[in-house]
Amino acid sequence: MTERNLFSSECSSHLSGTLADPSAANTQPQPLREAVEMAMRRYFEHLDGSQTTDLYAMVMAEVEAPLLACVMEHTDGNQTRAAEVLGLNRGTLRKKLKLYGLIESDAP
DSSP states (O other), rough: HHHHHHHHHHHHHHHTTTTTTTTTTTTTOOOHHHHHHHHHHHHHHTTTTOOOOOOHHHHHHHHHHHHHHOOOOOHHTTTHHHHHHHHHHHHHHHHHHHHTTTSOOOOO
């Protein structure tokens, strides 16, 4: 699968059936802040009193991967432009893309 196809399918799969997907049944698009708040409330309800750890890292990873995938799709895979859009250094962006498996590693 090419990098561009990977970005496109990654973005689509993360948005399908979520609050960010305007075609989801009986769901109105909501501001990101409200969507995150609702998701966190559901998460804590499902914990049902159980403890959790590393919540910040978990949430950031869940948000960052689809964010990067969608920005890469929006910029047609142009990492320089994506870095500008995100306000990141291009090297930092590449590191994050590799971390989430959104581009292949440079290693032979």
